[in-house]
Every structure is written in C-alpha cells, then in structure tokens.
Amino acid sequence: MTDLAKGDRTHARILDEAVELASINGLGALTIGPLAERLGLSKSGLFAHFRSKEALQVETLDRVAARFRDFVTEPVRTEPDKTRRLAVFFERWIAWLDRSGLSGGCPILAAAIEFDDVPGPVRDAAARHFGELHRLIVRFARAARPHGDVDAIAASVSGLAMSHLVRMRLLGEHRARAVTMRAFGALLAGA
Template identity: 45%
Template sequence: MSKGERTRATILDEALAMTSTDGLTGLTIGTLAERLGMSKSGLFAHFGSKEMLQAAVLGRAAELYADTVVRPAMALPRGLPRVLGLFENWIAWTLAPVLPGGCPIQAASIEFDDRPGPLRDMIIRHQEDLRHLVTGAVKRAVDEGHLRADLDVEQFAFEGISLCFGFTQTYRLLKDPRAEAWVRTAINQLIERSRPVGA
C-alpha cells in the first residue's frame, strides 16, 4: 500500500467520524484538515472535489456497515438465524456505534432525500441493497420452512427495517433506555407471528 493510499484511508476514517456527527454537508475540508494536522490543499488533492470526498465517505460507511452488520450475519446458518442475526447486529451497531454520531447513511438518507445528484443516487442504492438483502434472507427462511410459506416477505422486511429505524431515532435522540427492550420485543413478535402455523 502506497503512502497516498495510506493517508487517504486515514483521512476517510476521520471524515467518517466527522460525518456521523455533523452530516455529509457539515463535513468540511478545512476542519477535517485541521483535525488531521495537514493542509487543506494537501487533503483536497486526494479527492479533487468535495462531492468526491463525500462519495468516498459514503462508500467507506457502506463498507463499515457491511463488515459490522451484514457479513457476520451472513456467516450464520441460512434461514431464521441469519434473519435474527441481521437485526441483532443492527441493534448492536446502534447501541455501541463504531461511529460517534450514529449511522451516517441513515442520516444522509434524510439529508439528501430532496437533493438530486450522484450522492443521493448512492444513498438510494445502498438502502435498496439493504432492503433486498433483508428480503432475501427472509425469503430463504421461508424456503427453509422456518417461516410461513404464505408470508409476505417484503411486508416483513418493511416492518423489520422500520423498527430498526425507529429504534435508532428513539435511542439516539431521546436516549430512552427502554427503546432496546421495545425493539427486541417487536422484532421477536414479528418473527413469532410469521412462523409456520403447525410449528
């Protein structure tokens, strides 16, 4: 790994932390350079434009999410364990966030939902991928016989994802400790009522 690639990675780590608290728009090249002890122009040269820096941050956030939430869950046995693992890792990621300010992609989703452009396209793609991932895992749980054959898998995914969103909101802003129990209960009930009738 060349020196350039190394500093680029260092920059992105700090940028990711900054984005998680200040948002993609609040991420500023001057402040970022100052935190890293380097010059604005030196940092700038790594990305060519602010938008490309933001895009790189978004990409790295997606990587981090995949490493922390998705991949460990995908390593579990297919079917219900994998579905459970997905939600469980998501809750854990919110509870003890790797990033100080919560998931930057979720924040960016709201920040950019009315600002067309390549950044919003990236965000949309990530959220769609996540939805497909959850839906696919649920579908496989149906195929394995862990969940009802007539289950509406997309309805299930919508409810599960909404609960995780709601949990993030409640936990991060209101700091209500009961939120964790609420989301776990809700997820469990969602699964229980989706089980095969005869089981």
C-alpha cells in the same frame, strides 16, 4: 511498514475521520476545513485526494458501507441456519447502531433521509447503499418466512432500525434496545 503507498494510507485515514464527523453532524455538514485540521493536514492537501467535495461525500458513504458489511453483514454468513439469518442480521444491526465505534448515528440512514430530495451523486450513492441493504433484508426475510409477505417484513425491519436510532440517540431512551428487540420478536411471530 504497511504495504500501501503513503497516499493510500492518508486517503484511508481521511475517510475514517470523515465517517466519524459525518456520523455526528451529518454528511451534508461535512466540511473540508475542520476535517483537515483534525487530521493535521492542509485543506488543499486533503482536497487533492478527492477532486470535489461531492466525491469526498460519496467515498465517505462507501466507507461506511464497507464498515457496515464487516460489522453486520459478514458475521451473518457464519449462521448455518438460514431461517435464523434475519434475526442474527437484525441483532447485529442494532448492535451496529448502538456501538459501532462511531460517536454519532449511522451515516447511511442519515444520508438516506437527508439527501432523499437532493439530486446528485450523493443521493445516488445513498440510494445505492440503502437499496442494497433493503434487498439483503428481503432475501433474509424470504429465507426465514418463505410464505410470508417478505416486502412488508423488510419494510418493518428497516423501520424498526430507524425507530431504534431515533429513540436511542434523540430521545435517549435507555430501554430502547429491549423495546426494539421485543418489537422484532413480535414481528417474526406474527409473520
């Protein structure tokens, strides 16, 4: 069948479901019991794949980051005009927030705020992924506006994504996407 060993396939299945659950309830509310039940596994059988809950949380975050790369980052590389990559990236990011296939919001953004004051490996993983994301934005910003304030641009861009997430999911503003894209346009125009 698949060229992966059975254990690895189950491992991946668990992480996919964990990502789904974490997107809805947050990474902190991710618990082993309900996760195992959803997959038709026993608690201990699932637990054996990770050796602690924290490891499960970290791997779940890593899995989200991998999906984010596939859905957002990777397509940007096909854009030949480097000055346009920031715009393409942002467009993909908003698309990811709106229709990534997850039932809930982006677990990386959620974990970034949820664990910002909770020391431990989960916080470290969140900082690692968000930091990487931030540096990526700075690079795109530098390519788009070589003489602009790239740090300020990057701050605005990541902020717009978070704002979009909340206006979309919490406030339920159906116009959120249009507003977000207009704000991004104004940001680029003013830089």
